[in-house]
Amino acid sequence: MYLSKLFIPILKDLPSDEKIKSHQLMLKAGMIKQSAAGIYSWLPLGFKVMKKIEQIVREEQNKIGAQEMLMPTIQSSEIWKESGRYDDYGDEMLRIKDRQGREMLYGPTNEELITEIFRSSVKSYKLLPQMLYHIQWKFRDEIRPRFGVMRCREFYMKDAYSFDLNEEDAKNSYNKMFFSYLNTFNRLELKAIPMSADTGPIGGDLSHEFIILADTGESQIYADKKIFDIRLDNFKNEKLSLDKMRKDFSSIYAVTDEKFNEKEFNSKVSKDNQVKMKGIEVGHIFYFGEKYSSKLNCLIDDQNGKKIAVKMGSYGIGVSRLVGAIIEAKYQNNIMKWPQSISPYEVAIIPNISKNNREYLKKGIEIYNKLKKQNIDALLDDVEENMASKFKKHDLIGIPHQIILGAKSSNDKFEFKEIDKKSELLTLDQILSKLLK
Amino acid sequence: MYLSKLFIPILKDLPSDEKIKSHQLMLKAGMIKQSAAGIYSWLPLGFKVMKKIEQIVREEQNKIGAQEMLMPTIQSSEIWKESGRYDDYGDEMLRIKDRQGREMLYGPTNEELITEIFRSSVKSYKLLPQMLYHIQWKFRDEIRPRFGVMRCREFYMKDAYSFDLNEEDAKNSYNKMFFSYLNTFNRLELKAIPMSADTGPIGGDLSHEFIILADTGESQIYADKKIFDIRLDNFKNEKLSLDKMRKDFSSIYAVTDEKFNEKEFNSKVSKDNQVKMKGIEVGHIFYFGEKYSSKLNCLIDDQNGKKIAVKMGSYGIGVSRLVGAIIEAKYQNNIMKWPQSISPYEVAIIPNISKNNREYLKKGIEIYNKLKKQNIDALLDDVEENMASKFKKHDLIGIPHQIILGAKSSNDKFEFKEIDKKSELLTLDQILSKLLK
Numbered sequence: 008m009y010l011s012k013l014f015i016p017i018l019k020d021l022p023s024d025e026k027i028k029s030h031q032l033m034l035k036a037g038m039i040k041q042s043a044a045g046i047y048s049w050l051p052l053g054f055k056v057m058k059k060i061e062q063i064v065r066e067e068q069n070k071i072g073a074q075e076m077l078m079p080t081i082q083s084s085e086i087w088k089e090s091g092r093y094d095d096y097g098d099e100m101l102r103i104k105d106r107q108g109r110e111m112l113y114g115p116t117n118e119e120l121i122t123e124i125f126r127s128s129v130k131s132y133k134l135l136p137q138m139l140y141h142i143q144w145k146f147r148d149e150i151r152p153r154f155g156v157m158r159c160r161e162f163y164m165k166d167a168y169s170f171d172l173n174e175e176d177a178k179n180s181y182n183k184m185f186f187s188y189l190n191t192f193n194r195l196e197l198k199a200i201p202m203s204a205d206t207g208p209i210g211g212d213l214s215h216e217f218i219i220l221a222d223t224g225e226s227q228i229y230a231d232k233k234i235f236d237i238r239l240d241n242f243k244n245e246k247l248s249l250d251k252m253r254k255d256f257s258s259i260y261a262v263t264d265e266k267f268n269e270k271e272f273n274s275k276v277s278k279d280n281q282v283k284m285k286g287i288e289v290g291h292i293f294y295f296g297e298k299y300s301s302k303l304n305c306l307i308d309d310q311n312g313k314k315i316a317v318k319m320g321s322y323g324i325g326v327s328r329l330v331g332a333i334i335e336a337k338y339q340n341n342i343m344k345w346p347q348s349i350s351p352y353e354v355a356i357i358p359n360i361s362k363n364n365r366e367y368l369k370k371g372i373e374i375y376n377k378l379k380k381q382n383i384d385a386l387l388d389d390v391e392e393n394m395a396s397k398f399k400k401h402d403l404i405g406i407p408h409q410i411i412l413g414a415k416s417s418n419d420k421f422e423f424k425e426i427d428k429k430s431e432l433l434t435l436d437q438i439l440s441k442l443l444k
Numbered sequence: 445m446y447l448s449k450l451f452i453p454i455l456k457d458l459p460s461d462e463k464i465k466s467h468q469l470m471l472k473a474g475m476i477k478q479s480a481a482g483i484y485s486w487l488p489l490g491f492k493v494m495k496k497i498e499q500i501v502r503e504e505q506n507k508i509g510a511q512e513m514l515m516p517t518i519q520s521s522e523i524w525k526e527s528g529r530y531d532d533y534g535d536e537m538l539r540i541k542d543r544q545g546r547e548m549l550y551g552p553t554n555e556e557l558i559t560e561i562f563r564s565s566v567k568s569y570k571l572l573p574q575m576l577y578h579i580q581w582k583f584r585d586e587i588r589p590r591f592g593v594m595r596c597r598e599f600y601m602k603d604a605y606s607f608d609l610n611e612e613d614a615k616n617s618y619n620k621m622f623f624s625y626l627n628t629f630n631r632l633e634l635k636a637i638p639m640s641a642d643t644g645p646i647g648g649d650l651s652h653e654f655i656i657l658a659d660t661g662e663s664q665i666y667a668d669k670k671i672f673d674i675r676l677d678n679f680k681n682e683k684l685s686l687d688k689m690r691k692d693f694s695s696i697y698a699v700t701d702e703k704f705n706e707k708e709f710n711s712k713v714s715k716d717n718q719v720k721m722k723g724i725e726v727g728h729i730f731y732f733g734e735k736y737s738s739k740l741n742c743l744i745d746d747q748n749g750k751k752i753a754v755k756m757g758s759y760g761i762g763v764s765r766l767v768g769a770i771i772e773a774k775y776q777n778n779i780m781k782w783p784q785s786i787s788p789y790e791v792a793i794i795p796n797i798s799k800n801n802r803e804y805l806k807k808g809i810e811i812y813n814k815l816k817k818q819n820i821d822a823l824l825d826d827v828e829e830n831m832a833s834k835f836k837k838h839d840l841i842g843i844p845h846q847i848i849l850g851a852k853s854s855n856d857k858f859e860f861k862e863i864d865k866k867s868e869l870l871t872l873d874q875i876l877s878k879l880l881k
Contacts, residue, residue, distance in 0.1 A: 014511050014574060016565035040561055043520040043548065048561055051511045051576075074451050074488045079598045080517060080581055081538075081550070083480040098543040101518075103550075105597075106535040106585045111480065113518070113540075124477055124485055128453035137451060139488075144517055144581070148543045160542075161516045 029334035030155030045152025045160035084110035113146035126305035140167035182249035196346035211295025224285035230261035343405030359413035466771035467592030482589025482597030510575035521547035550583035563742035577604030600764035619686035633783035648732025661722035667698035780842030796850035
């Protein structure tokens with residue numbers, strides 16, 4: 008893409024005093040635009056990042072055998088009345104009357120709807136276990152939406168649901184998701200800590216939050232630093248291995264301030280290993296057994312022909328929230344650096360262009376076309392602007408690699424820079440091999 | 445995917461008297477499930493097809509330089525009051541009050557919102573032309589939703605918007621979309637006819653519907669059969685070529701019953717060339733100039749520094765509707781055959797399995813694994829069931845190629861069948877080369 012053609016309304020000044028840096032960056036870099044309180048449009052740059060995150064989430068869900076489907080945004084109130092949550096949910100639920108006067112709502116979560124789909128489709132234990140997921144817009148009518156996409160009203164979320172015959176199998180499904188989540192966050196180059204959590208309005212008796220580290224996070228975290236030594240590639244998607252994985256994580260102290268107890272912390276974790284950090288919740292998983300299946304009468308025949316309520320869990324990842332959370336984790340000293348796996352472009356080509364000298368631009372176009380042939384998605388900064396302004400702009404855009412074409416480059420060697428690192432003079436072949444690795 | 449694991453609730457009987465065949469098939473084959481009147485969940489099989497259609501639509505939009513973004517589903521009423529359509533839209537607009545009592549709505553279309561985004565981002569002719577699109581859920585509160593996904597309330601649609609400095613450029617953007625739409629429908633293996641159309645509630649003075657042929661279509665079409673002789677690959681994405689393309693199409697008689705006039709038809713089209721068919725609208729494009737930009741004050745500086753209203757068009761393709769429309773076009777004599785480009789799986793492996801003989805299943809698994817290594821997405825029918833029932837089921841699922849493992853197959857030759865065609869005995873290598881071509 009040529010930057011001059013990209014729809015990327017970069018702001019010089021922020022319209023108001025946005026409080027957190029991800030919100031500031033996303034507005035400044037033209038990633039999003041607010042359409043109403045807590046409701047955003049995703050402009051091409053932000054959209055691209057979100058789609059890449061979504062794709063990684065999807066691939067890791069597919070890997071553990073979850074099947075993708077899609078439930079609608081608008082639901083009937085009836086199933087929520089069956090579960091008893093229609094009244095419980097309060098004002099955060101966006102309630103709607105359609106033209107016939109029927110009570111509808113914009114789904115804030117989907118336990119009821121998936122249970123209703125499952126109960127009408129599956130009657131026998133033979134079709135278990137099942138894991139279904141979708142990635143869909145949801146709405147929670149926050150009283151005070153703030154922090155951009157971090158606490159907005161319309162948000163994009165992956166939610167998965169597991170269905171099992173008994174608690175043992177259900178715990179195995181839970182562990183698979185646990186494993187999938189850690190792999191997902193690894194691919195996003197995030198340090199994520201799973202923490203035992205309260206179950207809140209979803210309910211149930213087993214739950215973990217996944218919290219990523221960021222200086223500006225909303226939660227205070229207390230942990231034993233040994234938790235960072237657990238290597239995920241020591242485990243496999245097999246029952247015993249996953250049991251061990253969850254045991255290993257659970258045995259190490261890690262809590263948010265809600266569950267924090269100073270005395271316990273000091274007794275369980277040696278002073279040297281104590282870490283106190285800030286973090287952001289990006290995922291939450293629940294095992295709640297028969298909570299919904301019994302209320303909604305989601306029964307299956309077990310091996311003896313007896314009708315029993317299916318055992319369920321639910322598993323959420325905030326896809327749109329992750330865009331903000333990753334910025335909180337990766338935007339340091341006014342310089343953004345996207346993880347390569349989700350960067351909007353793989354490399355930025357930044358030629359020095361002036362009225363009298365368009366040679367570097369010419370070279371830039373040449374390199375751009377060569378990269379394109381190798382399927383490398385580059386952003387060519389073909390805007391006539393001084394280099395200082397260009398670099399400032401690219402500090403916002405955050406593409407992790409840059410090819411800089413100016414005084415330092417020769418006929419066949421170009422300045423190649425990874426953000427945070429020293430630049431090198433390399434041939435195009437050397438640059439290609441770095442980008443393709 | 446093993447069929448025994450796939451979440452595909454195939455129905456033996458239809459719950460009620462669904463009137464059209466796409467609705468019947470989608471329910472029977474477990475592609476969708478109704479969640480409320482005119483609101484559907486997309487189960488894995490249906491979801492996969494819809495996603496493949498979406499991806500083709502996306503690629504063809506990207507090819508003409510349109511940039512993808514994403515607007516939210518919930519909009520503020522304010523911009524609709526600015527355009528004057530808030531009252532015009534009537535009961536089809538799903539109106540919502542949030543917890544603060546603000547008037548919101550579920551977007552039925554996005555002319556207002558995109559204009560609002562554009563006016564706050566682009567101030568100069570230098571950034572023109574621009575084409576932006578998104579693929580998002582929309583809601584129209586139909587008084588009588590029916591025909592499954594063909595006339596539902598929550599539907600998935602690609603809508604694009606063009607912004608140009610003057611009418612000539614705007615017509616060029618219009619022609620690009622015209623070209624993109626025809627390419628899209630070609631890739632979906634559909635015969636689509638562009639027809640000059642009324643502009644309806646969108647407004648404007650130039651508009652085409654794209655209608656695909658299907659015996660059970662809702663619209664009556666009258667055309668000169670010469671329209672099928674126009675070859676799209678004779679044209680390029682360049683101004684003069686696109687001008688000629690639209691002229692070529694426009695010069696040939698093709699209208700729906702709304703504009704039909706028997707006398708005109710007989711005078712313009714020779715008897716031999718007259719075709720009368722049924723069709724389904726799957727796309728609609730509009731050029732409406734300043735209709736929204738002037739009302740919403742979307743002004744840019746032209747080359748002389750004068751502020752002028754930007755010239756706009758809008759361009760829709762019903763992505764969820766296409767799933768139904770393609771079934772209407774391709775489901776014949778109770779046998780579905782998906783176009784290969786959007787088939788949920790590339791090939792079905794159907795072994796004959798009985799209690800006493802699991803040899804064919806074993807062979808099927810072997811073939812499945814070999815195909816997987818070649819990145820061929822196969823569905824292995826590992827269900828123990830007689831072959832007649834299996835074939836009946838696969839007539840619904842509609843995968844265009846089958847590998848049948850039974851009495852006819854030998855140690856190294858297998859029955860390979862393309863739906864509608866005679867089966868052949870082929871080696872796996874021969875099958876592979878057919879599938880990979």
